[in-house]
Amino acid sequence: MSILADHAEAAPAAVPRTFARITLPDRARDRLGAQLAEAGEPGPDIDRSMTRYLQIFAGLPTDTLQQILDFGRHVDTAGVALVENLPVDEHLPDTPADGGPSRDKRSFVAEGVLLGLSGLIGEPMGVRTEKAGQLVHDVIPVQGGARTQTNEGSEVFLNFHSDIMHDEIGRYDIANPDFLVLSCLRADHEGVAATHYADARDISAALAPETLQTLRSPLFRLNAPGSYTRRVTGGQDALSEPVxxxxxxxxxxxxAVSANGVRPLTSGAQAALEQLQEVCGAVAHGVRLRPGQALLINNRKGVPARPSFTARYDGRDRWLQRTYVRRSLWSIRYRVTPENRRVHY
Ligand SMILES: O=C(O)CCC(=O)C(=O)O
Structure with missing residues (x-):
């Protein structure tokens, strides 16, 4: 596993894919920052806000804009892209100890950056069982969740995983987001918390053919996310159909891999799963996000992970914001809630 250097050279073809890098020129950053500050708080008419963000982000230099658009629309582009030199809020309140959202945040440049980037690659969506259906998720270490396989964790390695969701149809990898956007408001105290990403193309190439064949067979049941099982099943497994x-x-x-446990149906599937986690670690690249940086993550082309780090719960802990993004909301209309067309069961 390697950590992205500040000025990484393009990787030679034979080695695992690294992060694509998209850097805003200073002038574009400053203009974006001023316009997002003026746009203010997103919502309550979120579609109006998304339209305004689109107008603002359309002013990016053509090359920069196209890199972001290509990331969202093409099958052969990188699975993860680091967007750098983004504008930040002039004043950032304490990192909320309860996992957010913050009640003290008075400016909304970060939210504009997050939603604006999201709108270039798809449509931000909410899920009732994840952060109460909010479109902007705060990803913050929370004391009670320190050892969990969720975004509240810090003391444990957050396994290579896909962001999935419990679904009555028995498949958790159908209505889940196509992309995540992760934007950094504040790094962790030591500056060591990294986001890793393993691309399924590199994973497949590194696996023995028979292991890959097993992983391509419906011999695994995914456990629903911890945010769902904690609230709905009292911590008991809520398994998908075999996939x-x-x-x-x-x-x-x-x-598609669940963070909260994959249950293999055979001993061969168990061995293949162990191989998979090992290979993910071998082919992954990582980046330590800093304020002004965001990651565009394809949630189908690969899997992110996060090593452990130290949280102090002192208002200065790591603070990311995240969106779930779908290319289209049409194919998940069977889950839409009556009260909000962007929020799903
Ligand atoms: O905290 C991170 O860097 C990764 C978060 C993540 O993987 C997720 O939100 O699904």
């Missing part, structure tokens, strides 16, 4: 972990064409595979 493969890797699917789709050899050139453009899709991967």
């Amino acid at each position: 493969p972990l890797i699917s789709g064409s050899d050139d453009y595979p899709e991967i």
